[in-house]
Amino acid sequence: MEMEKRLYEAALEGNVSSLKTIIKEDPLILDRISSTFYQDTPLHIAILRGYLEFAKAVLSYNPRLATESDLLGHLPLHVASTKGHTEIIHELVRVSPSSCLARTKDGKLPLHLAISKGVRVEVVRELAQACPESMQSRVDRGDTVLHLCVKFENLDAFQVILELLNGEKDGNNLLNVRNDDGNTILHLAALQRHLEITKHLLAIPGIEPNAMNNNGLTALDLVENSPKDLKGLELLNFLLQSNAIKRSTNTHSSLSAAITQPPTTHPRQPRPKKSWTKFFTFNSHNQLQDMKGEIFITAAIIAAINALPIIYMRVNGPDLTGQYVINSASFVPAVTIMLLIVAGFPLSNKLCAWLVIQCLYTSIGFLGLNYLGEMVSNESRYSTVNFVFIFVSIWFGLLMLVSALNVIRLIVWIVKSIKMCMKRRRLRLGRENSMANNA
Numbered sequence: 001m002e003m004e005k006r007l008y009e010a011a012l013e014g015n016v017s018s019l020k021t022i023i024k025e026d027p028l029i030l031d032r033i034s035s036t037f038y039q040d041t042p043l044h045i046a047i048l049r050g051y052l053e054f055a056k057a058v059l060s061y062n063p064r065l066a067t068e069s070d071l072l073g074h075l076p077l078h079v080a081s082t083k084g085h086t087e088i089i090h091e092l093v094r095v096s097p098s099s100c101l102a103r104t105k106d107g108k109l110p111l112h113l114a115i116s117k118g119v120r121v122e123v124v125r126e127l128a129q130a131c132p133e134s135m136q137s138r139v140d141r142g143d144t145v146l147h148l149c150v151k152f153e154n155l156d157a158f159q160v161i162l163e164l165l166n167g168e169k170d171g172n173n174l175l176n177v178r179n180d181d182g183n184t185i186l187h188l189a190a191l192q193r194h195l196e197i198t199k200h201l202l203a204i205p206g207i208e209p210n211a212m213n214n215n216g217l218t219a220l221d222l223v224e225n226s227p228k229d230l231k232g233l234e235l236l237n238f239l240l241q242s243n244a245i246k247r248s249t250n251t252h253s254s255l256s257a258a259i260t261q262p263p264t265t266h267p268r269q270p271r272p273k274k275s276w277t278k279f280f281t282f283n284s285h286n287q288l289q290d291m292k293g294e295i296f297i298t299a300a301i302i303a304a305i306n307a308l309p310i311i312y313m314r315v316n317g318p319d320l321t322g323q324y325v326i327n328s329a330s331f332v333p334a335v336t337i338m339l340l341i342v343a344g345f346p347l348s349n350k351l352c353a354w355l356v357i358q359c360l361y362t363s364i365g366f367l368g369l370n371y372l373g374e375m376v377s378n379e380s381r382y383s384t385v386n387f388v389f390i391f392v393s394i395w396f397g398l399l400m401l402v403s404a405l406n407v408i409r410l411i412v413w414i415v416k417s418i419k420m421c422m423k424r425r426r427l428r429l430g431r432e433n434s435m436a437n438n439a
Helices: 002-013 016-025 027-034 042-049 054-062 063-067 076-083 086-095 097-100 111-118 121-130 131-137 145-151 155-165 170-176 185-191 195-202 219-224 230-248 254-260 275-280 285-290 290-317 322-340 350-375 383-438
Strands: none
Touching: 002 016, 002 027, 002 042, 002 054, 002 076, 016 027, 016 054, 027 063, 042 054, 042 063, 042 076, 054 086, 054 195, 063 076, 063 086, 063 097, 076 086, 076 111, 076 121, 086 121, 097 111, 097 131, 097 230, 111 121, 111 131, 121 155, 131 155, 131 275, 145 155, 155 195, 185 195, 185 219, 195 230, 254 383, 275 350, 285 383, 290 322, 290 350, 322 350, 350 383
């Protein structure tokens, strides 16, 4: 074991002369090394330290070490790709070209590791050119190398992959490949709000801006249904512009044009769906599902605001029946919302979303009435009381208005659902009659 210890010390120091001396004393030491108790081979250690000359020397004595994995299942090429050592990668690929397609225990190729770690773009180019098949490979959940570039915000690697794919037979098809969730790279960029990558994607003629994922959603739908901030609004604007361009033109430009062409804009934008139309067609239920936690906290705060004064009045104050009624009208809907969320009712379901919205309207409305009612006391029944009654009337009218609009929205949704069912029934009957006539 003394010789093995000296060998590993030489690897840690990158001492090539010590390596030669050890091999001269024990020519078979590198052949036995894989059976020792060390978790890394000397080649792994040299690569971790970035010792190019030592790695070359080890490979010259025993090229088989390029295919030996460590305890984590990583080949030397996996380690070099993670660390970004271009020269060592070149040497390893020369000795063992098949290592480019070797996967780690979690299914990643050296190219995948280089992209996810954000190493120098020369490393990505070296690996992709050495093994073009790796650019067509996939990782867990069906992600391609382009999905990985978007996921890890590696725009430089993305551009290199696009450039190299330009010479591949199916290069253009990889732009619109879907993963297991049905998401293209544009979906992923929209989900993660990668503005710069989205701009670059929208400049590519071969991209499909209206591609739908497994949930029937386009990239534009994902942005519209996500919480809005400055970055989200800018992203939404670019997607809207791209949709207008793609629908009004029918170009078949090559992928190479996208590499040099800057993101373009268009003065005309598609007219988005009107706010009232979106309101009555109930397009906000997916956003409610994403805001489930915020809604629960809001309901809990409203419930606490209404519960504490009632408890205080029960103990110390007068018995005001009217006050109890208004408090209860705000407290009960808030608790109902909390119960629905805790019970696991999906807010993506339109009926559940409508019920939660109506409960919020009612709870907030009566909370406001409760505050205005407190302003009308026995000690203040003079000139200010008229203004208070005006405020109460306006607030109550507003509550009735939004509640009525929400009820109308429910009716519209029910009518549309009935019409859709009747339409499907007519289509089914038509197909059955057509099959009967053909028979």
